[in-house]
Amino acid sequence: MFNALPGVQPVPARWRDDSETGRRIRERIEVVERTGGKVFVERLRYRRLSGTPLPTPRGRLNFRTVKSDEEAIGLLARILPGTLDAYSRADIARSSIEEYARVQYHDELLSYSSPRDWWRIGVRQDGEPVGLVVPAQSPNGFVIAYIGVAEGHRGHGYVDDLLTEGTSLLAAQGAERITADTDLGNRPMARAFEGAGYENFAQRIDMGWD
Structure with a gap:
């Protein structure tokens, strides 16, 4: 089993562009590599400050709250196949998608002190749920804790709609600063953050050992 230990100290954004850094x-x-460790994943850290214009909703999706635990877990299980998140891929490899969706819901998403009423499911005009965004409040401030589009609905830019909804909700809660992370390799998510006015202010390198 490969155990990744999340890095605590962030590194500068685009650190490869500066030769000394x-x-x-x-x-x-x-x-770390000389001790047998290796890079597990590199993460991009984003922030959005108050005063940044809010993205304009496209009006393609309707949004509603989560009806039940089982609905949320079922939607997570539809989002996980094909995920670009390295931690999720590793966890799926050690269990089933259904098992991990349940663990992710109970151990990760429900760990935030902010109400589940903030969570939003994006629904197409025909009533089909296409994704989930979890705006939340952590001990360090307001965050986009989770965002994902279900398999079969990717490639239509729905992540932008979900992010707009989550960002607007936190702004309405008085958030002066919203943070979010995504993997370096998850370019669709990075583009969505940048298009919504989020700044890549730091990166994080997580390493681990077999």
């Missing part, structure tokens, strides 16, 4: 970070990575 890049050298120092690569040296630290090499120190």
